[in-house]
Amino acid sequence: MERAGAWSARLVELMCCMDERDKVQKKTFTKWMNQHLKKVRKHVNDLYEDLRDGHNLISLLEVLSGDTLRKAGKNARRPAWMSKELLDTLSHKKKLYKEWKKGQLEWGAYKEAA
Structure with a gap:
């Protein structure tokens, strides 16, 4: 029975480490994105929420590639590149x-x- 408790404790420890690593990676990527997005006066606070509509992601692609993606028309339901x-x-x-x-x-x- 002690062995099961030890395994359980080890599993909880590993899950905490993985969660912490995910947080660090998310923070690092967000900083990297913001470093590039500041060139076009944009900023990301929450990686998942701020990339959801695709506008910041398109801006990042434009900054990294140096090209401008076609813009959608006024009443378009999706971007022209899609x-x-x-x-x-x-x-x-x-x-x-x-x-x-x-x-x-x-x-x-x-x-x-x-």
């Missing part, structure tokens, strides 16, 4: 992935298509 062709391709790959996960498609066929 074309119908791209969405169709992603949708097809998602469908193939689901088929592979269900065992309806072999790995080789899935890998070749993806």
Whole structure:
């Protein structure tokens, strides 16, 4: 019984270390992003919330690449770079992935298509 308690304590210790490491990585990446985003007068406070709509991510891509991505029209529902062709391709790959996960498609066929 003592052994189970020792394993349990070790598991809790490992989980705490992993949680702490995740926090450090998130903080480090957020600082790195802000270092680049300050060039375009943008700032990220919460990595997950501030990247959710894609605007800060697009700004980061523009800063890192040095290129300007096409802007969407005034009433567009999605950015111009997210074309119908791209969405169709992603949708097809998602469908193939689901088929592979269900065992309806072999790995080789899935890998070749993806």
